[in-house]
Amino acid sequence: MSRSLLRCLAAAVTVAGALTVTPSAALAHGGPTPVVVDTARGHGNVVSFTFDDGPNPPDTLHLLAVLRKNHVKAVFCLVGDQVKAHPEVVRRIAAEGHTLCNHSLHHDNLSLLTPEQVTADLTETSTLIHQAVPWANIAYFRAPYGSWGQSPQIAADLGMQPLGWRFDIEDWVPPGADVLAQRIRDRLTPGAVILMHDGGGDRSQTVDAVAQVIPELRAQGWRLTLPLRRG
Numbered sequence: 001m002s003r004s005l006l007r008c009l010a011a012a013v014t015v016a017g018a019l020t021v022t023p024s025a026a027l028a029h030g031g032p033t034p035v036v037v038d039t040a041r042g043h044g045n046v047v048s049f050t051f052d053d054g055p056n057p058p059d060t061l062h063l064l065a066v067l068r069k070n071h072v073k074a075v076f077c078l079v080g081d082q083v084k085a086h087p088e089v090v091r092r093i094a095a096e097g098h099t100l101c102n103h104s105l106h107h108d109n110l111s112l113l114t115p116e117q118v119t120a121d122l123t124e125t126s127t128l129i130h131q132a133v134p135w136a137n138i139a140y141f142r143a144p145y146g147s148w149g150q151s152p153q154i155a156a157d158l159g160m161q162p163l164g165w166r167f168d169i170e171d172w173v174p175p176g177a178d179v180l181a182q183r184i185r186d187r188l189t190p191g192a193v194i195l196m197h198d199g200g201g202d203r204s205q206t207v208d209a210v211a212q213v214i215p216e217l218r219a220q221g222w223r224l225t226l227p228l229r230r231g
């Protein structure tokens with residue numbers, strides 16, 4: 001038996017213990033890997049939108065309305081503290097068919113923590129998400145600041161695919177919605193996972209930029225898909 005298969009089996013057993021998924025079911029789906037994915041599903045002009053640091057009403061609710069109107073599904077990387085504060089918004093995100101991503105409990109730099117501390121952090125965050133949405137599938141994990149440390153393997157063992165990004169739009173200091181929209185146009189490449197923020201401050205400009213850009217991308221033949229599940 002190969003080492004990678006052994007590792008896979010070990011991960012599947014861990015997933016089975018944590019989420020009551022049988023090892024055979026986990027293996028049948030391949031299971032997550034520790035590879036940090038930054039690529040959208042599909043071929044050609046595909047792109048994935050991902051939003052970090054929420055839930056953060058009212059911006060998250062406005063963003064959900066924009067995505068709903070345009071029939072776009074995105075990934076929301078949720079911070080445990082925010083989930084605790086706004087569980088009803090997490091329920092809305094999941095009910096509208098978006099994909100959930102664990103973005104740690106307090107948005108700490110996980111590379112400074114021990115593996116045991118990272119495991120506890122990710123597990124507690126997922127528990128908070130499941131308290132808000134018991135049926136939620138938490139498909140991805142994204143490390144705050146992209147400071148991965150040992151978290152990709154830990155996330156994979158917990159059943160979550162580590163999710164990176166090709167580019168961000170530097171929306172943490174809002175420069176105006178038009179500037180943000182232009183950054184998306186300028187930086188876009190086929191297959192990109194884009195990092196944006198619906199939390200961590202006033203993100204109304206990000207929401208406006210997304211509303212501006214989606215119809216343009218569609219008109220140019222781009223398809224908005226989810227990120228790859230496996231590396």
Ligand SMILES: [Zn+2]
Pocket residue numbers: 052053103107144145
């Ligand atoms: Zn973040």
